[in-house]
Amino acid sequence: MKIGVIGSGSFGTALGSLLADKGYDVVLWTRSQELALSINKEHRNFRHLKDLILPDKLTASTDLESVVVGKDMIVSAPPSHALSEIIHKIKDIIPPKIPIVSASKGIENDSLRLVSEIFESELPGSFHSQLSYLSGPSFAKEIVSKVPTIVSIASKNEATARRVQEIFSFTYFRTYWTPDVVGVEVGGALKNVIAIAAGVADGLGFGQNTRAALITRGLTEISRMGLKMGADPMTFLGPSGMGDLVLTCCGEASRNRTVGFRLGKGEKLAAILESMNEVAEGVKTTKSAKELADKLGVEMAITQEVYKMLYEDKDPRMVVKDLMSRDLKREGVH
Structure with a gap:
């Protein structure tokens, strides 16, 4: 089986590593010639996972067309803001009737589209039954290190979901399929926002009580949005809901928690992102x-x-103060 992975960040590399570890021939697309050489010659992603050795069956290329053409499955893992541009480039060369798996998480600025809505808007209808979405509590470094991990595979087409579930499942990587694409997408996107808040609380020196409060009320917000958009409420108790939220809010490897933590310590956003x-x-x-x-x-x-x-450059301490002084409410998703 030949698999193309679009995106050479830590998560795209990790999914490529998993699939190569299973014995599939995997090629990873990167914009960087230097990174492609590092993966092909040294079996390392020096930029994102430099301490880990990647499988021999994982190679890299800067030629996007060669990563897509002739493949039996495509895994898409670029940042969500780059997705539309990439789909536009490859939509005419994607092989017919192959699974397309998205691992990007986010809501597009301006259009306010979920990742699934971007795919369905940009690709012809003949591809829609092949689409699936992978999400769940899974740090890239731990996947490459073969730490036991579970994720959700969402697709509106059961046959596609089950096929992708079978391809990804391995001794240390367990997958659960669901038809609830909206729920999985909303959970995967919004948990990153809550993780920034959790990081701020940690940076300000607050304790476990505060983090637990943010996770609990954050899940309420995520569920509230998801239900408004037609999601299954049970999805938010699964890997792509509560599971991913807890990991992203608590794990030190979480990029979003790190942004919040540094904001809580007094750093400016522009400097953090730079x-x-x-x-x-x-x-x-x-x-x-x-x-x-x-x-x-x-x-x-x-x-x-x-x-x-x-x-709006609001002081993090005022954020906490204003959240704690809101009107008293009934518990639940209301």
Whole structure:
């Protein structure tokens, strides 16, 4: 089986490593000739996973067409803001009737489209039954290190979901399939916003109580948005909901939590982003999530406050103060 992976960030590399470890021939697309040489000659992604050795069956190329043409499956893992441009380039060369698996997470700025909506808008209808979406609590480094991991595979087509589930499942990587594409997409996108808030609380020196509060109320916000968009509420209790939220809010490897932590320590957003070599999706997603919540009339207090902190330079301590002094409410998704 020949698989093309679009995106050479840590997660795209990790999924490519997993599939190559299973014995598939995997080629990874990167814009960097230097990175392609590093993967092909040294079996290392020196930019994102430099301490880990990658499987021999994982190679890299800077030629996007060669990564797509003639493949039996495509895995798409670029930052969500780059997705539309990439799909536009490859839509006429994707082989027919092969699974297309998206691992990007986010809500597109301006259009407010979920990743699934971007794919369905940009690709002809003949591809739609082949689309699936992978999401769940899975740090890239741990996948490459073969740490036991579970994820969700969402697709509107059961045969596609089950096929992708079979391809990805391995001794250390367990997959659960679901038809709830919207729920998986909403959970995967919005958990990054809540993780920024959790990082801020940690950076300010607050304790486990505060983090637990943000995770709990963050899940309420995610569920509220998801239900408004037609998701299955049970999805938010699974790997792509609560699972991914807990990992991203608590794990030190979380890029979004790191952004929040450094904001809580007093650093400025521009300097933080300039110093990072990977995209923290939650920064752009916060803007989209806030605008989508406004458009749909969904109450999302944490998201609104994170937006003010990122885009209106609100003091992190005032964010916490204002969240804690809101009107008292009934518990639940209301």
